[in-house]
Amino acid sequence: MNQNSKSASDGTLKGISYETALKLYTSMLRIRRTQEMLIEEYHPADEMRCPIHFCLGQEAPPAGVCLSLKEDDYLFTGHRSHGYYLAKGASLKGLIAELYGKVTGSNRGKAGHHEISDELANFYSGTILVGTLPIAAGAALASQMRGDARVAVAVFGDGGADQGIVYETLNFAALMKLPIVFICENNQYSVYSRQNSRQSLCDLAGRAKAFGVPARRMYGNDVASVYRAATRAISKARKGGGPTLLELDTYRWCSHVGPESDDHLGYRSPQELEDWKSQCPITALQEGFLREGFSDMASLEQIDVEIVSEIKDAFAFAKSSPFPGPEELLKGIFSEQNRDALVPVNNRLEIPFEFQQPEAIPGPY
Amino acid sequence: MKYREHVTKILTESLRNDDKVLIFGEGVADPKGIFGTTLEAAQSFPDRVIETPLSENMLTGACLGLALEGWKPIFVHARCEFLMPAMEQLVNVAAKWRSVHFDRNFNMIARCLVGRGWGQGPHHSQAFHAMLAHIPGLRVLYPVNPLNLDNIYNEALHCGNPTVIMEPRRMYEIECLDYQIWPDPDAYICTFGDVVLDAMVVSNSFQKHGVKVQVHPIEDVNNMLLPPVGAPVLVVDTGHLYCGATAEVLAQLLERGTTNAKRMGPPFTSLPTSAGLEPSWYPSVDRIYSGIAELLGMNPLPIYETEDSEEIFKGPF
Numbered sequence: 001m002n003q004n005s006k007s008a009s010d011g012t013l014k015g016i017s018y019e020t021a022l023k024l025y026t027s028m029l030r031i032r033r034t035q036e037m038l039i040e041e042y043h044p045a046d047e048m049r050c051p052i053h054f055c056l057g058q059e060a061p062p063a064g065v066c067l068s069l070k071e072d073d074y075l076f077t078g079h080r081s082h083g084y085y086l087a088k089g090a091s092l093k094g095l096i097a098e099l100y101g102k103v104t105g106s107n108r109g110k111a112g113h114h115e116i117s118d119e120l121a122n123f124y125s126g127t128i129l130v131g132t133l134p135i136a137a138g139a140a141l142a143s144q145m146r147g148d149a150r151v152a153v154a155v156f157g158d159g160g161a162d163q164g165i166v167y168e169t170l171n172f173a174a175l176m177k178l179p180i181v182f183i184c185e186n187n188q189y190s191v192y193s194r195q196n197s198r199q200s201l202c203d204l205a206g207r208a209k210a211f212g213v214p215a216r217r218m219y220g221n222d223v224a225s226v227y228r229a230a231t232r233a234i235s236k237a238r239k240g241g242g243p244t245l246l247e248l249d250t251y252r253w254c255s256h257v258g259p260e261s262d263d264h265l266g267y268r269s270p271q272e273l274e275d276w277k278s279q280c281p282i283t284a285l286q287e288g289f290l291r292e293g294f295s296d297m298a299s300l301e302q303i304d305v306e307i308v309s310e311i312k313d314a315f316a317f318a319k320s321s322p323f324p325g326p327e328e329l330l331k332g333i334f335s336e337q338n339r340d341a342l343v344p345v346n347n348r349l350e351i352p353f354e355f356q357q358p359e360a361i362p363g364p365y
Numbered sequence: 366m367k368y369r370e371h372v373t374k375i376l377t378e379s380l381r382n383d384d385k386v387l388i389f390g391e392g393v394a395d396p397k398g399i400f401g402t403t404l405e406a407a408q409s410f411p412d413r414v415i416e417t418p419l420s421e422n423m424l425t426g427a428c429l430g431l432a433l434e435g436w437k438p439i440f441v442h443a444r445c446e447f448l449m450p451a452m453e454q455l456v457n458v459a460a461k462w463r464s465v466h467f468d469r470n471f472n473m474i475a476r477c478l479v480g481r482g483w484g485q486g487p488h489h490s491q492a493f494h495a496m497l498a499h500i501p502g503l504r505v506l507y508p509v510n511p512l513n514l515d516n517i518y519n520e521a522l523h524c525g526n527p528t529v530i531m532e533p534r535r536m537y538e539i540e541c542l543d544y545q546i547w548p549d550p551d552a553y554i555c556t557f558g559d560v561v562l563d564a565m566v567v568s569n570s571f572q573k574h575g576v577k578v579q580v581h582p583i584e585d586v587n588n589m590l591l592p593p594v595g596a597p598v599l600v601v602d603t604g605h606l607y608c609g610a611t612a613e614v615l616a617q618l619l620e621r622g623t624t625n626a627k628r629m630g631p632p633f634t635s636l637p638t639s640a641g642l643e644p645s646w647y648p649s650v651d652r653i654y655s656g657i658a659e660l661l662g663m664n665p666l667p668i669y670e671t672e673d674s675e676e677i678f679k680g681p682f
Contacts, residue, residue: 111465119467126465131458134423138430145436152430165453168423175418331468 013224013288020067021285021294022303024223027063028282030307031055031083034092037311038082038099039259047319048099050112055083057253060281061185062087064226065153065246068234074122074139076132077155080185080252081116081125084155090118096314102321109324130160133169133182140178140237151237155183159190161204167211170245174212177242181233182208184247185220191256192267208245220248221281224288251276368511369537372402375518376439380410383437386522388414389424390441399441399478400537421447425454425475429462429527432471437522442477444489445531451475459527460502470525479533479558481603484643487635492558492603495610497529498586504528505586509561510542513584533559542582544568550579552657553592557583557602557610563650564601567657574667578657586610591617597625597660601648606630629656 013021035056042048055062062083069075069088077084085095091106098105098116105111106118115126124132136154143150160166161184173180184204188195195202208215220226226248233244253273255262263273286300366374379386388403394416398404407414417424421442428438442448448455455475463469480489498505504526508517521528536559544565554564561582568578579596583589591614592598598618600611611628618626631646658666 107465107467115465117466119469124466127458129453129457131426131454134426134454135430135433135458137423138427138432139434140430141427142431142434142436146434165420165423165426168418168420169426171418172420172423172427331464 013292013294015228016224018294020227021224021289023067024063024227025282025285025289025300026303026307027067027087028059028223028285029304030092030310031059031062031086032282033304033307034082034086034095034311037308037315038096039254041315042259048113049101050099050114051257052099052113052259053080053257054254054259055080055252057276057280058185058187058220058250059083060221060223060226061155061183061248061250063281064223065155065181065183065230067227068231069151069153071120072122072150073234074136074150074152075124075155076136076139076152077123077125078130078132078157078160079114079126079128080157081113085116085118085121085123085125088118088121088123090121090123092310093314093317094118096311097318097321100318100321101323102318103324103328104317104321108328110328130156130163130165132156133160133165134172136180137169137172137178140173140180141176143179144176149238150179151234152178152180153183153234154180155185157190158184158186158188158195158204159193159198160184161207162190162198167207170208170211170213170243173243177240179237179240180243181230181237182213182215182243182245183230184208184245185250186217186247187250187252189252189256189268192265194267205245205247208247213243213245215245215247217247217249220250221276221279221284223281223285251279253277366511366540367537368514368532368539369400369402371511371514372532373405375514376403377406377409379437379439379518379522380406380413383522384413385436386413387431387436387438388441389417389428389438390443391417391419391447392443393417393441399443400534403441421450422452422454425451426458428473429454429459429471432473432527433462433469437472437474439474439476442475445477445479445491445493446488448475448477448493448529455497455503455527455529456500460500463502463526471527472522472525473527474521474530475528476530476532479531479535479603481533481535481559481647482643484638484640485636486638490603490636492531492533493529494531494557494586495604495608495613498610498613502526505531506584507531507533507558507586508584509533509536509556509558509582510584511536511539512541517584531558535559535562542580544580545572545577547577547579550577550596552576552596552661553579553581553598554653554657555581555583555592555598555600555614557586557604560601560603560648560653563648563653566650567653570654571657571667576661576663576667583610583614589614589617591621592623594622598623598627599653599656599660600626600628601653601656602628602630603647604630605633607633625660627656627660629653 035054066087075088094106101109117124133154136152140152205215205217393403394407394414428440431438479492494507497503506517508514556564564580568580571578600614602611629648636646
C-alpha cells in the first residue's frame with residue numbers, strides 16, 4: 001500500500017510558498033535533530049529515566065499538520081508525541097527537562113514522556129488506549145458552543161484504530177459536526193504486530209467514512225501534500241464544515257519504544273525498513289527545494305546549526321535543573337480547598353438544633 | 366419534598382444559576398427523564414440537556430474536554446453499571462489529569478443510580494463506591510439524606526475534581542431522614558447507601574428498650590466521618606465486604622483505637638433476580654438488629670418490634 005500511496009503523491013511544492021516550505025523544513029529538522037540527540041544521550045547516561053517512543057522517520061505528518069494550526073487550536077495525541085509537541089510550538093526546554101524528570105519540565109516531572117503536555121500551546125498527549133481522542137471531541141464541542149472557531153486535531157495510529165473509542169468519537173464528531181480533524185498515522189505496526197494481523201479490513205479511512213466522517217488516505221512522508229490536505233481540513237472545520245480524517249502512510253525507523261533497535265527480533269523485514277529509510281521526508285523536501293530552485297544548501301545548513309544549538313541549550317537547561325521536591329508529591333490529587341484535609345460533605349450540613357428534638361420530627365417513624 | 370424532587374430541583378437550579386452546567390446522558394432528554402429527575406431541566410433548558418449516543422467511555426472523555434474549557438458537565442448513568450465502560454476515562458485519564466497536567470481545577474460529574482428491588486438483578490444493582498474511592502483524584506459522594514443533596518451537588522460542581530455521585534434509587538420517595546442524634550449513644554450503625562433506612566427501623570426498635578443506637582450514614586466516601594472511640598460500631602453496606610467500603614471503615618476505626626466493631630453486607634455473590642432469593646441477599650433489618658444486640662452483649666435478644674413491622678417501603682423501585 002505504501003508504494004501505491006507514494007506514487008499517488010505528486011512530490012511537488014505546488015501551491016506552497018518558499019517561506020512555507022522553509023518552515024516545514026525547519027519543523028521537520030527540529031524534530032529530527034531532537035530525536036537524534038535524545039537517542040544519543042539516552043544510554044549509557046541513563047538520566048532520562050522513562051520510556052520514550054521516538055518518532056524518527058515520522059517527522060512529516062506533525063510538521064505538515066501543525067503549520068496551519070493557531071496557538072489556541074488544540075492538539076491531542078498519543079504516545080509518539082515529540083513531533084506534534086514541537087511542531088505545535090510547545091517548549092523544547094520543557095520537553096527535555098520533563099524527560100529528565102526535573103521540576104522545570106513541562107509537567108513539573110509528573111508526566112515524563114508518557115503524558116507530556118503544554119497548556120500554553122494547547123497540546124496534550126498520552127493517556128493510553130487512545131484516551132485523548134474523546135477529550136479532543138469535548139474541546140471541539142466547547143469551541144462549537146462558544147462559537148470561537150478554534151479547531152481540535154486528534155492524532156492516533158493504526159494500533160489505536162483497534163480501539164472502540166475511536167469509532168465512538170468518529171460517530172459523535174460527525175453527529176455533532178464538530179470542528180475536529182482526525183489524523184491517523186498508519187505506520188503499519190502496533191509494537192510488533194502488523195496491521196493485517198490485527199484488522200480484517202485494513203482500510204482506516206473507509207472506517208471513518210462509514211461513521212460519516214469524510215476521509216482520505218495519503219502518503220504521509222510528503223510533507224507538502226500533508227500540509228495541503230491538513231490545511232484544507234482544518235480550514236473546513238474552522239468554518240463549521242465538520243470533521244475530516246486523514247490516514248497518513250508513514251514509518252518509524254526506531255523500535256516501538258527506546259533507542260535500541262529491535263529489528264533482530266525479525267518482526268519486520270530489513271528490506272522494508274531500508275525501503276522506508278530511503279524515503280526520508282527531509283531528504284525528499286531538500287530534493288524538492290533543488291528541483292524548484294528554492295534555496296541554496298548554505299541557508300539550509302545554517303538552519304541545522306541553529307537547531308542543534310537550541311537543542312544543546314535545552315539539554316544544558318534540563319541537566320542543571322533541580323528535581324521536584326517532596327512537597328510536589330501530594331500536589332495535584334485534590335483541589336486546593338481540599339488539599340490538606342478533605343472536609344467531609346456531611347460536616348457542612350448545619351443541622352438546626354430543633355431538628356434533633358424528637359417532637360420536631362414528622363412521621364412515620 | 367422527596368429525594369428525587371430535591372434532585373430535580375437542584376439540577377434545574379444548577380442550570381439556571383450557571384450557564385456552564387450541562388447534563389448529558391442516555392435518557393436525560395427523553396419522555397421519562399431518568400425517573401423524572403431531568404424532565405424539568407430538559408424542558409427549561411433544552412439546549413443544555415443533551416441526549417447522547419450509547420458511548421459512555423467516549424462521552425466521559427468528551428466531558429473532560431468540556432470541563433477543561435470551563436463547562437460543568439453532569440453525565441447521567443441510569444445505573445451504576447453503565448459507568449463501567451467509562452472506567453478507562455475516569456480512572457486512567459480524569460482522575461490523574463490534575464496531577465499530570467498543571468494541577469488544574471475542572472468540574473465534571475458522573476451521576477449514577479444504584480438500583481434495588483423488583484428483580485433488578487446483577488446488572489442493575491451494584492454500588493461501586495469502594496472501587497471508585499480507591500482511585501486517588503476521584504471524588505466519591507453517596508448521598509442518602511434528601512436535605513444534604515444541595516451540599517453534595519454543590520461540592521460536586523465546585524470541588525475541582527471529577528466527582529461520582531451515587532444515588533440509591535430506593536431513596537427517591539423518601540422525604541427526610543429523621544433519626545435522632547445523641548451525643549452519647551450506646552452503639553452506632555454506620556451505613557452506606559439506602560441501608561440507612563433499615564438502620565433507622567432498627568434504631569427505632571431499640572429505642573423502645575431504652576437503648577440508643579445511633580444511625581450514622583456515610584455520604585462522603587473519600588473522607589468518612591466516623592464515630593469516636595467508645596461505643597461499639599456496626600458497619601453495613603449493600604456493596605460487598607471483601608475489599609469493600611466496610612473494610613476501609615473497620616481499618617480506619619482500628620487505626621483510631623476502636624476495636625469493638627463489626628461489619629455486615631450481602632453474601633459475596635452477585636444479586637440473584639428471583640423474588641425468592643433477592644430479599645435475603647440484602648442486609649435485612651433482622652440481621653442488623655441481631656448484629657447490634659450481639660455487639661451490645663444483649664442476651665436474650667430483646668424482642669424486635671416496631672410501629673410498622675410490615676414492609677414500610679413499597680415500590681415503585
